[in-house]
Amino acid sequence: MLYCEQIEEIVEVCRRSGELGFGAASGGNVSYRVAENVILITPTGIIKRNIVFDDICIVNMEGQVLYAKEGRKPTGEMFMHLYCLKARPDVTGIMHAHPPYAIGMSLTAEGQNAMILPLLPESMTQLGPVFTIPYVQPNGEELGYSFEPYIQKSNAFIMANHGCLVCSTSGVLDTVESVQVLESLAKSLLANRIMGGDIRTLTNEEMEGLDNLLLIRGEHMPGGKKQFTGMKDIFDKA
Template sequence: MLENLKKEVTKIAKKADIEGLCKHKSGNFSIRDKETGYIVVTPSGVAREDLTYNDICVVDMNANVIEINNSVKPTSELLMHIYAYKTRPDVYAVVHTHSRFATSFAVLNKEIPPIIYEAVYYGGIIPVAPYGRPGTKALAENIIEPLKKSDACLMQSHGVITVGSDIKDAYLKANYVEEVAEVYYRTLSMNGGKEPPILPMTELKKWQYPSYIKLK
Protein backbone atom coordinates (compact mmCIF):
# COMPACT_ATOMS: atom_id res chain seq x y z
CA MET A 1 0.00 0.00 0.00
CA LEU A 2 1.27 3.48 -0.97
CA GLU A 3 4.61 1.98 -2.04
CA ASN A 4 5.78 5.09 -3.90
CA LEU A 5 5.21 7.31 -0.85
CA LYS A 6 7.03 4.80 1.34
CA LYS A 7 10.03 4.97 -0.99
CA GLU A 8 9.97 8.79 -0.91
CA VAL A 9 9.97 8.86 2.90
CA THR A 10 12.78 6.31 3.05
CA LYS A 11 14.91 8.32 0.61
CA ILE A 12 14.51 11.54 2.60
CA ALA A 13 15.16 9.84 5.94
CA LYS A 14 18.43 8.40 4.65
CA LYS A 15 19.38 11.72 3.07
CA ALA A 16 18.83 13.52 6.38
CA ASP A 17 21.20 11.09 8.06
CA ILE A 18 23.89 11.50 5.39
CA GLU A 19 23.58 15.29 5.45
CA GLY A 20 23.68 15.46 9.24
CA LEU A 21 20.20 16.85 9.95
CA CYS A 22 19.55 13.92 12.24
CA LYS A 23 21.76 10.94 13.00
CA HIS A 24 21.35 7.26 13.78
CA LYS A 25 17.77 6.66 14.97
CA SER A 26 16.76 10.24 15.73
CA GLY A 27 14.16 12.27 13.88
CA ASN A 28 11.12 11.08 11.93
CA PHE A 29 9.42 11.76 8.61
CA SER A 30 5.96 11.38 7.10
CA ILE A 31 3.78 12.02 4.05
CA ARG A 32 -0.01 12.32 4.05
CA ASP A 33 -1.63 10.71 1.02
CA LYS A 34 -3.99 13.13 -0.73
CA GLU A 35 -6.46 10.44 -1.81
CA THR A 36 -6.83 8.20 1.24
CA GLY A 37 -5.73 10.64 3.95
CA TYR A 38 -3.47 7.90 5.31
CA ILE A 39 -0.04 8.81 6.67
CA VAL A 40 3.13 6.93 5.73
CA VAL A 41 5.63 7.41 8.54
CA THR A 42 9.06 6.19 9.59
CA PRO A 43 9.26 3.48 12.25
CA SER A 44 10.58 3.68 15.78
CA GLY A 45 14.08 2.51 16.58
CA VAL A 46 15.36 1.58 13.12
CA ALA A 47 18.81 2.91 12.19
CA ARG A 48 18.91 4.78 8.88
CA GLU A 49 21.50 2.48 7.34
CA ASP A 50 19.13 -0.44 7.93
CA LEU A 51 15.92 1.36 6.91
CA THR A 52 14.04 0.09 3.84
CA TYR A 53 10.68 1.12 2.43
CA ASN A 54 9.24 -2.12 3.84
CA ASP A 55 9.80 -0.64 7.32
CA ILE A 56 7.59 2.39 6.63
CA CYS A 57 4.26 2.27 8.48
CA VAL A 58 0.80 3.31 7.26
CA VAL A 59 -1.56 4.86 9.80
CA ASP A 60 -4.73 6.93 9.74
CA MET A 61 -5.40 10.34 11.24
CA ASN A 62 -6.59 8.72 14.48
CA ALA A 63 -3.32 6.84 15.04
CA ASN A 64 -4.79 3.51 13.98
CA VAL A 65 -2.22 1.29 12.28
CA ILE A 66 -3.38 0.35 8.78
CA GLU A 67 -0.32 -1.53 7.55
CA ILE A 68 2.97 -2.62 9.12
CA ASN A 69 5.66 -4.95 7.84
CA ASN A 70 8.81 -6.43 9.41
CA SER A 71 7.42 -6.28 12.97
CA VAL A 72 8.16 -2.57 13.38
CA LYS A 73 6.18 0.14 15.16
CA PRO A 74 5.40 3.70 13.98
CA THR A 75 7.54 6.45 15.47
CA SER A 76 6.66 7.19 19.08
CA GLU A 77 6.14 10.82 17.98
CA LEU A 78 3.34 9.90 15.57
CA LEU A 79 0.85 12.14 17.38
CA MET A 80 3.05 15.16 16.61
CA HIS A 81 2.71 14.40 12.88
CA ILE A 82 -1.04 13.91 13.16
CA TYR A 83 -1.50 17.20 15.01
CA ALA A 84 0.58 18.99 12.38
CA TYR A 85 -1.70 17.67 9.63
CA LYS A 86 -4.87 18.50 11.56
CA THR A 87 -3.60 22.02 12.32
CA ARG A 88 -2.52 22.64 8.72
CA PRO A 89 -4.83 20.96 6.17
CA ASP A 90 -2.64 22.46 3.43
CA VAL A 91 0.32 20.36 4.59
CA TYR A 92 1.15 16.94 3.12
CA ALA A 93 4.57 16.22 4.64
CA VAL A 94 6.26 16.60 8.02
CA VAL A 95 10.01 16.50 8.72
CA HIS A 96 11.38 16.32 12.25
CA THR A 97 15.15 16.70 12.66
CA HIS A 98 17.71 17.23 15.39
CA SER A 99 20.01 19.48 13.36
CA ARG A 100 22.71 20.86 15.63
CA PHE A 101 22.64 24.64 15.25
CA ALA A 102 18.85 24.88 15.25
CA THR A 103 18.53 22.46 18.16
CA SER A 104 21.02 24.55 20.14
CA PHE A 105 18.59 27.47 19.92
CA ALA A 106 15.75 25.10 20.87
CA VAL A 107 17.67 24.19 24.03
CA LEU A 108 17.97 27.90 24.83
CA ASN A 109 14.24 28.38 24.10
CA LYS A 110 15.29 31.15 21.69
CA GLU A 111 13.40 31.79 18.46
CA ILE A 112 15.39 32.47 15.31
CA PRO A 113 14.55 35.77 13.57
CA PRO A 114 14.67 36.36 9.80
CA ILE A 115 18.20 37.65 9.29
CA ILE A 116 18.71 36.50 5.68
CA TYR A 117 16.32 36.05 2.77
CA GLU A 118 16.24 32.24 2.99
CA ALA A 119 13.93 32.74 5.97
CA VAL A 120 11.13 33.73 3.60
CA TYR A 121 10.85 30.14 2.45
CA TYR A 122 9.45 28.87 5.76
CA GLY A 123 7.60 32.01 6.84
CA GLY A 124 10.20 34.38 8.30
CA ILE A 125 10.51 33.66 11.98
CA ILE A 126 11.16 30.29 13.63
CA PRO A 127 9.14 30.22 16.87
CA VAL A 128 9.76 27.83 19.75
CA ALA A 129 7.15 25.35 20.94
CA PRO A 130 7.14 24.87 24.73
CA TYR A 131 8.79 21.75 26.09
CA GLY A 132 6.91 18.49 25.90
CA ARG A 133 8.31 15.06 26.61
CA PRO A 134 8.93 13.13 23.37
CA GLY A 135 6.03 10.87 22.44
CA THR A 136 3.48 12.66 24.62
CA LYS A 137 0.27 14.46 23.77
CA ALA A 138 1.77 17.60 25.33
CA LEU A 139 4.53 17.61 22.72
CA ALA A 140 1.98 17.30 19.93
CA GLU A 141 -0.30 20.00 21.33
CA ASN A 142 2.58 22.42 21.83
CA ILE A 143 3.40 22.62 18.11
CA ILE A 144 -0.09 23.78 17.14
CA GLU A 145 0.24 27.53 17.69
CA PRO A 146 3.79 27.83 16.30
CA LEU A 147 2.77 26.03 13.10
CA LYS A 148 -0.04 28.53 12.61
CA LYS A 149 2.65 31.22 12.35
CA SER A 150 5.37 29.46 10.39
CA ASP A 151 6.17 26.33 8.38
CA ALA A 152 9.03 25.71 10.82
CA CYS A 153 9.30 25.66 14.57
CA LEU A 154 11.79 24.66 17.21
CA MET A 155 10.74 22.34 20.02
CA GLN A 156 12.29 23.35 23.30
CA SER A 157 15.16 21.04 24.35
CA HIS A 158 14.30 18.70 21.48
CA GLY A 159 14.71 19.65 17.83
CA VAL A 160 13.01 21.05 14.73
CA ILE A 161 9.79 20.38 12.83
CA THR A 162 9.04 21.64 9.33
CA VAL A 163 5.97 21.13 7.16
CA GLY A 164 5.40 21.39 3.43
CA SER A 165 3.31 20.68 0.38
CA ASP A 166 5.36 17.51 -0.18
CA ILE A 167 8.33 15.78 1.45
CA LYS A 168 10.92 17.57 -0.70
CA ASP A 169 9.41 20.93 0.24
CA ALA A 170 9.39 20.12 3.96
CA TYR A 171 12.95 18.78 3.79
CA LEU A 172 14.22 21.87 1.96
CA LYS A 173 12.73 24.01 4.73
CA ALA A 174 14.54 21.91 7.32
CA ASN A 175 17.79 22.61 5.46
CA TYR A 176 17.07 26.34 5.36
CA VAL A 177 16.29 26.31 9.08
CA GLU A 178 19.70 24.82 9.85
CA GLU A 179 21.46 27.20 7.44
CA VAL A 180 19.82 30.27 8.99
CA ALA A 181 20.46 28.92 12.50
CA GLU A 182 24.17 28.53 11.74
CA VAL A 183 24.42 32.05 10.26
CA TYR A 184 22.56 33.42 13.29
CA TYR A 185 24.90 31.60 15.70
CA ARG A 186 28.02 32.79 13.91
CA THR A 187 26.71 36.35 13.68
CA LEU A 188 25.96 36.43 17.41
CA SER A 189 29.43 35.04 18.14
CA MET A 190 31.15 37.61 15.92
CA ASN A 191 29.03 40.43 17.32
CA GLY A 192 29.71 39.77 20.99
CA GLY A 193 26.26 38.32 21.58
CA LYS A 194 24.46 41.39 20.24
CA GLU A 195 21.45 40.78 18.03
CA PRO A 196 22.05 41.33 14.29
CA PRO A 197 19.74 43.40 12.07
CA ILE A 198 16.46 41.66 11.31
CA LEU A 199 14.66 41.72 7.98
CA PRO A 200 11.06 42.83 8.58
CA MET A 201 8.29 40.70 7.11
CA THR A 202 7.21 43.64 4.96
CA GLU A 203 10.62 43.48 3.26
CA LEU A 204 10.58 39.69 2.89
CA LYS A 205 7.19 39.81 1.19
CA LYS A 206 8.40 42.29 -1.41
CA TRP A 207 10.62 39.83 -3.22
CA GLN A 208 9.60 38.90 -6.74
CA TYR A 209 11.33 37.54 -9.79
CA PRO A 210 13.18 40.37 -11.62
CA SER A 211 11.13 41.91 -14.42
CA TYR A 212 14.26 42.91 -16.34
CA ILE A 213 14.93 39.25 -17.20
CA LYS A 214 13.13 38.69 -20.50
CA LEU A 215 11.56 35.26 -20.53
CA LYS A 216 10.36 33.75 -23.78
Protein backbone atom coordinates in the same frame (compact mmCIF):
# COMPACT_ATOMS: atom_id res chain seq x y z
CA MET B 1 1.35 -2.12 -3.50
CA LEU B 2 -0.17 1.36 -3.41
CA TYR B 3 1.91 4.48 -2.78
CA CYS B 4 5.21 2.89 -3.92
CA GLU B 5 6.58 6.18 -5.25
CA GLN B 6 5.74 8.05 -2.06
CA ILE B 7 7.28 5.33 0.12
CA GLU B 8 10.49 5.54 -1.93
CA GLU B 9 10.49 9.30 -1.34
CA ILE B 10 10.33 8.76 2.43
CA VAL B 11 13.22 6.29 2.22
CA GLU B 12 15.25 8.85 0.24
CA VAL B 13 14.43 11.61 2.73
CA CYS B 14 15.54 9.42 5.64
CA ARG B 15 18.80 8.55 3.89
CA ARG B 16 19.62 12.17 3.10
CA SER B 17 18.68 13.32 6.59
CA GLY B 18 21.05 10.77 8.10
CA GLU B 19 23.87 11.70 5.75
CA LEU B 20 23.44 15.38 6.57
CA GLY B 21 23.66 14.71 10.31
CA PHE B 22 20.08 15.70 11.10
CA GLY B 23 19.38 12.72 13.31
CA ALA B 24 21.76 10.62 15.35
CA ALA B 25 20.96 6.90 15.42
CA SER B 26 17.16 6.40 15.25
CA GLY B 27 16.29 10.01 16.12
CA GLY B 28 13.67 11.84 14.08
CA ASN B 29 10.68 10.72 12.02
CA VAL B 30 8.84 11.46 8.78
CA SER B 31 5.19 11.34 7.72
CA TYR B 32 3.48 11.73 4.35
CA ARG B 33 -0.26 12.30 3.86
CA VAL B 34 -0.98 10.43 0.61
CA ALA B 35 -4.79 10.41 0.86
CA GLU B 36 -7.40 12.05 3.08
CA ASN B 37 -7.18 9.29 5.68
CA VAL B 38 -3.93 7.53 4.76
CA ILE B 39 -0.58 8.48 6.29
CA LEU B 40 2.79 6.88 5.55
CA ILE B 41 5.06 7.13 8.59
CA THR B 42 8.50 5.94 9.64
CA PRO B 43 8.90 3.19 12.24
CA THR B 44 10.29 3.47 15.73
CA GLY B 45 13.76 2.28 16.66
CA ILE B 46 15.33 2.11 13.19
CA ILE B 47 18.41 4.16 12.23
CA LYS B 48 17.05 6.62 9.67
CA ARG B 49 19.74 6.19 7.04
CA ASN B 50 19.13 2.42 7.12
CA ILE B 51 15.36 2.56 6.58
CA VAL B 52 14.15 0.55 3.58
CA PHE B 53 10.87 0.30 1.68
CA ASP B 54 9.32 -2.44 3.83
CA ASP B 55 10.00 -0.54 7.06
CA ILE B 56 7.45 2.21 6.32
CA CYS B 57 4.17 1.90 8.24
CA ILE B 58 0.72 3.03 7.12
CA VAL B 59 -1.79 4.54 9.54
CA ASN B 60 -5.02 6.52 9.37
CA MET B 61 -5.67 9.95 10.84
CA GLU B 62 -6.79 8.41 14.12
CA GLY B 63 -3.52 6.51 14.51
CA GLN B 64 -4.90 3.08 13.67
CA VAL B 65 -2.28 0.92 11.96
CA LEU B 66 -3.35 -0.09 8.45
CA TYR B 67 -0.07 -1.81 7.65
CA ALA B 68 3.16 -2.57 9.48
CA LYS B 69 5.69 -5.26 8.68
CA GLU B 70 6.15 -7.84 11.43
CA GLY B 71 8.50 -6.38 14.02
CA ARG B 72 7.77 -2.79 12.99
CA LYS B 73 5.47 -0.22 14.56
CA PRO B 74 4.97 3.50 13.90
CA THR B 75 7.17 6.09 15.57
CA GLY B 76 6.29 6.87 19.17
CA GLU B 77 5.81 10.50 18.09
CA MET B 78 3.02 9.62 15.66
CA PHE B 79 0.47 11.68 17.60
CA MET B 80 2.54 14.83 17.02
CA HIS B 81 2.48 14.22 13.27
CA LEU B 82 -1.25 13.51 13.22
CA TYR B 83 -2.03 16.56 15.33
CA CYS B 84 -0.12 18.84 12.96
CA LEU B 85 -1.65 17.23 9.87
CA LYS B 86 -5.16 17.70 11.28
CA ALA B 87 -4.44 21.33 12.18
CA ARG B 88 -2.93 22.07 8.75
CA PRO B 89 -5.01 20.49 5.96
CA ASP B 90 -2.65 22.10 3.43
CA VAL B 91 0.35 20.13 4.73
CA THR B 92 1.22 16.77 3.18
CA GLY B 93 4.79 16.16 4.40
CA ILE B 94 6.34 16.49 7.86
CA MET B 95 9.86 15.84 9.09
CA HIS B 96 10.99 15.84 12.69
CA ALA B 97 14.79 16.00 12.86
CA HIS B 98 17.62 16.87 15.23
CA PRO B 99 19.80 19.50 13.49
CA PRO B 100 22.38 20.49 16.14
CA TYR B 101 22.77 24.20 15.41
CA ALA B 102 19.03 24.83 15.29
CA ILE B 103 18.55 22.93 18.53
CA GLY B 104 21.34 24.99 20.05
CA MET B 105 19.35 28.14 19.32
CA SER B 106 16.56 26.81 21.53
CA LEU B 107 18.82 26.63 24.58
CA THR B 108 18.91 30.38 25.26
CA ALA B 109 16.33 33.16 25.13
CA GLU B 110 18.68 35.10 22.86
CA GLY B 111 18.73 32.29 20.33
CA GLN B 112 14.98 31.76 20.49
CA ASN B 113 14.29 35.46 19.91
CA ALA B 114 16.73 35.65 17.00
CA MET B 115 15.09 32.78 15.12
CA ILE B 116 11.81 34.70 14.72
CA LEU B 117 13.43 37.80 13.21
CA PRO B 118 13.15 38.70 9.47
CA LEU B 119 16.72 37.90 8.48
CA LEU B 120 17.26 35.76 5.36
CA PRO B 121 14.98 35.73 2.29
CA GLU B 122 15.12 31.95 1.83
CA SER B 123 14.17 31.10 5.40
CA MET B 124 11.54 33.85 5.51
CA THR B 125 9.72 32.72 2.36
CA GLN B 126 10.08 28.97 2.85
CA LEU B 127 9.73 28.67 6.62
CA GLY B 128 8.49 31.92 8.16
CA PRO B 129 9.49 32.90 11.70
CA VAL B 130 10.91 29.85 13.47
CA PHE B 131 9.16 29.56 16.82
CA THR B 132 10.62 27.69 19.78
CA ILE B 133 8.06 25.51 21.54
CA PRO B 134 8.73 25.05 25.28
CA TYR B 135 10.14 21.66 26.22
CA VAL B 136 7.68 18.80 26.46
CA GLN B 137 8.47 15.15 27.11
CA PRO B 138 8.94 13.33 23.77
CA ASN B 139 6.65 10.49 22.65
CA GLY B 140 3.49 11.71 24.37
CA GLU B 141 0.26 13.37 23.28
CA GLU B 142 1.26 16.53 25.14
CA LEU B 143 4.01 17.03 22.57
CA GLY B 144 1.41 17.22 19.81
CA TYR B 145 -0.82 19.60 21.73
CA SER B 146 2.17 21.88 22.41
CA PHE B 147 2.05 22.96 18.75
CA GLU B 148 -1.45 24.46 19.09
CA PRO B 149 -0.39 28.13 19.59
CA TYR B 150 2.15 27.99 16.75
CA ILE B 151 1.17 25.58 13.98
CA GLN B 152 -0.72 28.17 11.88
CA LYS B 153 2.05 30.77 12.15
CA SER B 154 4.96 29.08 10.37
CA ASN B 155 6.23 26.05 8.49
CA ALA B 156 9.11 25.36 10.88
CA PHE B 157 9.38 24.96 14.63
CA ILE B 158 12.04 24.08 17.18
CA MET B 159 11.07 21.98 20.16
CA ALA B 160 13.29 23.29 22.94
CA ASN B 161 16.08 20.92 24.02
CA HIS B 162 14.76 18.32 21.57
CA GLY B 163 14.58 18.88 17.81
CA CYS B 164 12.78 20.60 14.96
CA LEU B 165 9.65 19.98 12.91
CA VAL B 166 9.13 21.26 9.38
CA CYS B 167 5.98 21.15 7.25
CA SER B 168 5.66 20.92 3.46
CA THR B 169 2.61 21.43 1.27
CA SER B 170 4.19 19.45 -1.59
CA GLY B 171 5.14 16.08 -0.15
CA VAL B 172 8.19 14.96 1.81
CA LEU B 173 11.09 15.65 -0.55
CA ASP B 174 11.03 19.35 0.30
CA THR B 175 11.32 18.67 4.02
CA VAL B 176 15.04 17.91 3.87
CA GLU B 177 15.66 21.23 2.12
CA SER B 178 13.57 22.97 4.75
CA VAL B 179 15.70 21.52 7.55
CA GLN B 180 18.81 22.61 5.64
CA VAL B 181 17.43 26.14 5.37
CA LEU B 182 16.63 26.09 9.09
CA GLU B 183 20.12 24.88 9.99
CA SER B 184 21.68 27.49 7.68
CA LEU B 185 19.76 30.23 9.49
CA ALA B 186 21.04 28.97 12.85
CA LYS B 187 24.62 28.83 11.55
CA SER B 188 24.35 32.37 10.19
CA LEU B 189 23.21 33.61 13.58
CA LEU B 190 26.09 31.80 15.25
CA ALA B 191 28.53 33.45 12.81
CA ASN B 192 27.03 36.83 13.69
CA ARG B 193 27.48 36.08 17.37
CA ILE B 194 31.14 35.14 16.86
CA MET B 195 31.89 38.25 14.80
CA GLY B 196 29.92 40.56 17.08
CA GLY B 197 27.80 43.55 16.19
CA ASP B 198 24.09 44.12 15.86
CA ILE B 199 21.86 41.79 13.86
CA ARG B 200 20.55 43.44 10.69
CA THR B 201 16.91 42.65 9.97
CA LEU B 202 15.14 43.25 6.67
CA THR B 203 13.26 46.53 6.30
CA ASN B 204 9.55 46.81 5.57
CA GLU B 205 10.35 47.72 1.97
CA GLU B 206 12.60 44.68 1.62
CA MET B 207 9.87 42.46 3.04
CA GLU B 208 7.42 43.85 0.47
CA GLY B 209 9.92 42.76 -2.17
CA LEU B 210 9.66 39.20 -0.86
CA ASP B 211 5.86 39.41 -1.08
CA ASN B 212 6.23 40.27 -4.76
CA LEU B 213 8.70 37.42 -5.24
CA LEU B 214 6.23 34.90 -3.83
CA LEU B 215 3.51 36.34 -6.07
CA ILE B 216 5.69 35.95 -9.16
CA ARG B 217 6.51 32.37 -8.19
CA GLY B 218 2.88 31.57 -7.47
CA GLU B 219 3.76 30.44 -3.96
CA HIS B 220 1.81 30.88 -0.72
CA MET B 221 2.96 32.66 2.41
CA PRO B 222 4.35 30.36 5.10
CA GLY B 223 1.91 29.21 7.76
CA GLY B 224 -1.72 28.22 7.44
CA LYS B 225 -3.64 29.27 4.36
CA LYS B 226 -4.85 32.89 4.37
CA GLN B 227 -3.43 33.50 7.85
CA PHE B 228 -1.28 36.47 6.81
CA THR B 229 -1.38 39.30 4.30
CA GLY B 230 2.37 39.52 3.76
CA MET B 231 5.84 39.12 5.22
CA LYS B 232 5.53 42.15 7.46
CA ASP B 233 2.28 40.77 8.88
CA ILE B 234 3.87 37.36 9.56
CA PHE B 235 6.89 38.74 11.39
CA ASP B 236 5.02 41.51 13.21
CA LYS B 237 2.84 38.80 14.78
CA ALA B 238 5.76 36.51 15.68
